[in-house]
Amino acid sequence: MGRPKNCITVAEAKVLQKNWNDTRAVDIERAMGSKDVCAVTFNIDQLQQFIDYVKTESTKQKIDNPGIRVYFAAYNDKESNKATVFLNATESDDGNSANNYGIDPLNLGNDKWPPKAY
Numbered sequence: 001m002g003r004p005k006n007c008i009t010v011a012e013a014k015v016l017q018k019n020w021n022d023t024r025a026v027d028i029e030r031a032m033g034s035k036d037v038c039a040v041t042f043n044i045d046q047l048q049q050f051i052d053y054v055k056t057e058s059t060k061q062k063i064d065n066p067g068i069r070v071y072f073a074a075y076n077d078k079e080s081n082k083a084t085v086f087l088n089a090t091e092s093d094d095g096n097s098a099n100n101y102g103i104d105p106l107n108l109g110n111d112k113w114p115p116k117a118y
Contacts, residue, residue, distance in 0.1 A: 017118035032081070039118070040085045042106070050106040054089045057103045066100065067093035073107075 008016075021038065028036050051068070058066035067090040074083050089103040 014118055028083075036083045038083075042087075046106070050087060054100075054103055058089065058100065061100070061102060063091055063100070065093045066090060067095075067097055069099065071105075 017038070025036070025038060054066050054068060058064075069088045069090050071086050071088055072083065073086055075081060084107060086105040086107040088105040089100040090097040091100050
């Protein structure tokens, strides 16, 4: 398998991460009074299982081209108040498509701690 067309270079990724750190992480840290996570890791098998689940359930719903949207989120309980992400199925691969609430989202990746820039 070759490189997917939407891949970016490591240098481009570093610029994007730096932009986020310079324009958002500072304000988040100031508001929270501490650093927050800046990355979430999902196991490859976990991601593949979720992709397969989305494809299977979407087919049952007669959705031909499902997408997966990444949402920024945050915990707010006695265990954590840190950021996270969850992956949510959509009704198409169009960026404006509706969420597919008939498929449960994926969460519980591993947050990098302490946070370190890419």
